[in-house]
Amino acid sequence: xxxxxxxxxxxxxxxxxxxxxxxxxxxxxxxxxxxxxxxxxxxxxxxxxxxxxxxxxxxxxxxxxxxxxxxxxxxxxxxxxxxxxxxxxxxxxxxxxxxxxxxxxxxxxxxxxxxxxxxxxxxxxxxxxxxxxxxxxxxxxxxxxxxxxxxxxxxxxxxxxxxxxxxxxxxxxxxxxxxxxxxxxxxxxxxxxxxxxxxxxxxxxxxxxxxxxxxxxxxxxxxxxxxxxxxxxxxxxxxxxxxxxxxxxxxxxxxx
Amino acid sequence: xxxxxxxxxxxxxxxxxxxxxxxxxxxxxxxxxxxxxxxxxxxxxxxxxxxxxxxxxxxxxxxxxxxxxxxxxxxxxxxxxxxxxxxxxxxxxxxxxxxxxxxxxxxxxxxxxxxxxxxxxxxxxxxxxxxxxxxxxxxxxxxxxxxxxxxxxxxxxxxxxxxxxxxxxxxxxxxxxxxxxxxxxxxxxxxxxxxxxxxxxxxxxxxxxxxxxxxxxxxxxxxxxxxxxxxxxxxxxxxxxxxxxxxxxxxxxxxxxxxxxxxxxxxxxxxxxxxxxxxxxxxxxxxxxxxxxxxxxxxxxxxxxxxxxxxxxxxxxxxxxxxxxxxxxxxxxxxxxxxxxxxxxxxxxxxxxxxxxxxxxxxxxxxxxxxxxxxxxxxxxxxxxxxxxxxxxxxxxxxxxxxxxxxxxxxxxxxxxxxxxxxxxxxxxxxxxxxxxxxxxxxxxxxxxxxxxxxxxxxxxxxxxxxxxxxxxxxxxxxxxxxxxxxxxxxxxxxxxxxxxxxxxxxxxxxxxxxxxxxxxxxxxxxxxxxxxxxxxxxxxxxxxxxxxxxxxxxxxxxxxxxxxxxxxxxxxxxxxxxxxxxxx
Numbered sequence: 001x002x003x004x005x006x007x008x009x010x011x012x013x014x015x016x017x018x019x020x021x022x023x024x025x026x027x028x029x030x031x032x033x034x035x036x037x038x039x040x041x042x043x044x045x046x047x048x049x050x051x052x053x054x055x056x057x058x059x060x061x062x063x064x065x066x067x068x069x070x071x072x073x074x075x076x077x078x079x080x081x082x083x084x085x086x087x088x089x090x091x092x093x094x095x096x097x098x099x100x101x102x103x104x105x106x107x108x109x110x111x112x113x114x115x116x117x118x119x120x121x122x123x124x125x126x127x128x129x130x131x132x133x134x135x136x137x138x139x140x141x142x143x144x145x146x147x148x149x150x151x152x153x154x155x156x157x158x159x160x161x162x163x164x165x166x167x168x169x170x171x172x173x174x175x176x177x178x179x180x181x182x183x184x185x186x187x188x189x190x191x192x193x194x195x196x197x198x199x200x201x202x203x204x205x206x207x208x209x210x211x212x213x214x215x216x217x218x219x220x221x222x223x224x225x226x227x228x229x230x231x232x233x234x235x236x237x238x239x240x241x242x243x244x245x246x247x248x249x250x251x252x253x254x255x256x
Numbered sequence: 257x258x259x260x261x262x263x264x265x266x267x268x269x270x271x272x273x274x275x276x277x278x279x280x281x282x283x284x285x286x287x288x289x290x291x292x293x294x295x296x297x298x299x300x301x302x303x304x305x306x307x308x309x310x311x312x313x314x315x316x317x318x319x320x321x322x323x324x325x326x327x328x329x330x331x332x333x334x335x336x337x338x339x340x341x342x343x344x345x346x347x348x349x350x351x352x353x354x355x356x357x358x359x360x361x362x363x364x365x366x367x368x369x370x371x372x373x374x375x376x377x378x379x380x381x382x383x384x385x386x387x388x389x390x391x392x393x394x395x396x397x398x399x400x401x402x403x404x405x406x407x408x409x410x411x412x413x414x415x416x417x418x419x420x421x422x423x424x425x426x427x428x429x430x431x432x433x434x435x436x437x438x439x440x441x442x443x444x445x446x447x448x449x450x451x452x453x454x455x456x457x458x459x460x461x462x463x464x465x466x467x468x469x470x471x472x473x474x475x476x477x478x479x480x481x482x483x484x485x486x487x488x489x490x491x492x493x494x495x496x497x498x499x500x501x502x503x504x505x506x507x508x509x510x511x512x513x514x515x516x517x518x519x520x521x522x523x524x525x526x527x528x529x530x531x532x533x534x535x536x537x538x539x540x541x542x543x544x545x546x547x548x549x550x551x552x553x554x555x556x557x558x559x560x561x562x563x564x565x566x567x568x569x570x571x572x573x574x575x576x577x578x579x580x581x582x583x584x585x586x587x588x589x590x591x592x593x594x595x596x597x598x599x600x601x602x603x604x605x606x607x608x609x610x611x612x613x614x615x616x617x618x619x620x621x622x623x624x625x626x627x628x629x630x631x632x633x634x635x636x637x638x639x640x641x642x643x644x645x646x647x648x649x650x651x652x653x654x655x656x657x658x659x660x661x662x663x664x665x666x667x668x669x670x671x672x673x674x675x676x677x678x679x680x681x682x683x684x685x686x687x688x689x690x691x692x693x694x695x696x697x698x699x700x701x702x703x704x705x706x707x708x709x710x711x712x713x714x715x716x717x718x719x720x721x722x723x724x725x726x727x728x729x730x731x732x733x734x735x736x737x738x739x740x741x742x743x744x745x746x747x748x749x750x751x752x753x754x755x756x757x758x759x760x761x762x763x764x765x766x767x768x769x770x771x772x773x774x775x776x777x778x779x780x781x782x783x784x785x786x787x788x789x790x791x792x793x794x795x796x797x798x799x800x801x802x803x804x805x806x807x808x809x810x811x812x813x814x815x816x817x818x819x820x821x822x823x824x825x826x827x828x829x830x831x832x833x834x835x836x837x838x839x840x841x
Binding site: 086087088091093117118119122123125127133135172175198202203207208211222223225226227228229231233235236238241249253 | 479482
């Protein structure tokens with residue numbers, strides 16, 4: 001066991017290997033400063049997840065591209081999920097942000113070069129008034145972390161509960177405060193954080209599915225957008241609206 | 257210590273429409289030409305399968321990497337400028353082989369006879385008092401008749417598809433290709449504007465209406481109307497760009513070399529003559545000196561100005577004294593004003609908005625500078641009006657009628673409903689030079705090599721706001737006639753100001769053309785008055801910005817400049833035109 005680093009390997013006793021391995025690899029099982037409440041929270045959350053997702057695991061294929069690359073704290077990610085879903089909710093037209101994979105799309109974007117502003121000019125001094133996502137000294141990754149935690153902070157203050165556990169109307173109230181610039185934040189104005197959250201949510205809903213959002217091209221289907229079509233020469237003069245099944249880059253680009 | 261390379265006849269900075277056109281003409285004549293391009297090489301191979309809105313339209317893949325160099329921006333002379341940090345605010349300029357000419361839409365217009373003699377003709381018609389005190393309105397030192405053959409030549413090179421504008425001077429021959437196809441939205445605009453007594457016509461296009469071989473033997477394919485032009489390289493080689501045309505022509509000659517990753521940092525000069533350029537190979541960090549008899553500066557407006565200022569060539573413009581030339585008369589089609597759209601929403605009509613091409617549209621000139629009577633108006637110059645079908649992509653096409661929430665359930669519902677039920681009308685107005693709108697070197701911020709960034713100082717004036725307000729009302733009337741149920745007209749307050757969203761893709765000036773060296777940097781061959789073996793090409797030479805798109809004029813003046821360079825190299829040197837000292841600004 002000592003050299004076994006495969007955390008997914010089932011052991012003979014049928015004990016949840018993830019739990020055992022987690023304890024062993026982190027060394028938290030030995031006790032110490034990490035504290036019981038943190039550890040307890042994680043373990044409960046893990047076993048809870050296992051129970052909740054038991055049906056899903058046995059009946060459908062896992063999407064192995066859906067795990068958090070950027071967000072280290074689950075509690076930040078659930079705020080992101082709820083916030084994007086309020087911005088782009090599920091309705092009669094089709095899925096909302098969560099159903100489209102938008103939160104994982106944003107996680108992937110922040111984990112890459114865009115999240116660290118790699119193509120931006122980053123030399124100081126930075127502007128000290130009304131910073132936007134593009135003029136702030138914070139990276140886009142920093143802005144998301146600070147913004148989502150601020151949403152939880154406001155939520156606790158206003159409703160004595162974390163953002164993800166609020167009623168939809170309460171969540172909307174907080175999002176409105178942010179969009180109006182009424183929440184005081186460090187390094188960026190709250191309305192500019194909201195602008196970034198909004199634009200990134202729409203990017204996740206409507207970008208090519210290879211980026212992790214627009215799951216099954218459901219975003220494009222709602223929009224009646226055909227995706228990557230080589231030529232419209234034959235229908236460009238058409239007087240009636242022409243509805244087509246969408247094509248993703250997966251099926252458009254050359255493959256060996 | 258820079259390594260000194262073998263001398264060549266001509267070194268060109270930049271491989272876009274300006275530098276690329278000069279490269280083709282000089283290579284054809286047999287001169288040894290080296291073209292230095294700071295960006296990477298790319299071609300159609302890189303553009304196949306690039307229908308990726310997130311990567312190209314949102315993350316601006318084809319635009320300059322600002323981590324190495326950017327601009328700083330301020331409004332007032334006593335203000336500290338701040339850097340333009342991200343392409344997400346607005347994308348300023350291209351990079352890589354072919355420059356911005358690779359990811360343009362291909363909308364083609366000639367500029368108007370009045371543009372080239374704008375000061376004289378304005379005074380002749382209205383008297384000098386109509387020109388605001390702070391405006392530097394200048395003639396170009398060239399006439400429309402003189403530039404017409406070069407327009408014709410550039411249009412043949414890029415295979416323009418189009419028809420004669422009924423309100424502009426008759427062209428010496430028709431465009432080489434017929435107009436693009438007509439979509440129902442174009443027909444709707446045409447019908448409405450004709451009924452209103454206007455003169456709509458098919459916008460001229462550098463997307464091909466049919467396969468075309470240009471006079472240099474380069475082939476451009478027929479456009480597939482696939483809707484990925486602006487900010488994209490063409491998937492099909494069906495949009496004229498420098499790679500398919502002028503650079504391909506130059507590359508057929510052994511005496512031409514295009515060197516990528518070559519970032520020019522200085523023009524070298526001795527005793528009033530350029531001796532070559534110094535550049536950094538950005539892949540190795542090594543410095544090189546490329547000696548040449550003739551230096552052609554053919555980068556974007558910002559590059560051209562900065563390189564001259566860093567190299568201490570020409571007299572820098574001083575806005576307080578209104579003297580000096582390098583940096584004078586910065587103009588742009590303001591992205592946060594000129595390029596705002598008036599948008600109509602149709603409850604009962606549905607259009608195939610996802611299809612289109614970069615230069616597919618109907619346009620009209622009924623409000624251009626020559627058609628308007630400015631006696632009763634609170635602005636100078638004029639504007640074009642057009643309705644285009646570029647192909648609406650889904651991340652950017654989420655427009656809703658004013659008053660609708662911008663997020664949440666109702667936003668989702670309405671933005672989905674109107675995706676294929678909205679049309680915009682674009683107006684584009686002439687933008688004129690003002691005394692305090694200029695370029696110089698920034699005292700605070702540096703580029704990756706430690707050189708000062710270029711600083712933009714600019715304000716939006718009443719002239720700019722008034723012309724757009726007037727134009728938006730005309731656009732609104734047209735949309736009403738077209739049957740729109742809801743119309744969004746952007747509010748333009750007196751407080752609307754120049755900021756880091758203002759610079760458009762049509763930015764001009766700083767190394768401007770004229771016949772008097774006191775107020776112009778180059779003559780009408782784009783030859784620097786102050787250094788005869790340096791030619792500066794591109795929209796940096798425009799004393800003002802007209803109401804139409806600039807590329808055709810960039811190309812035409814590059815052909816004229818190339819003729820001048822050949823005359824200069826074949827002759828005994830000297831200025832190709834004698835300066836006029838007396839003409840007023």
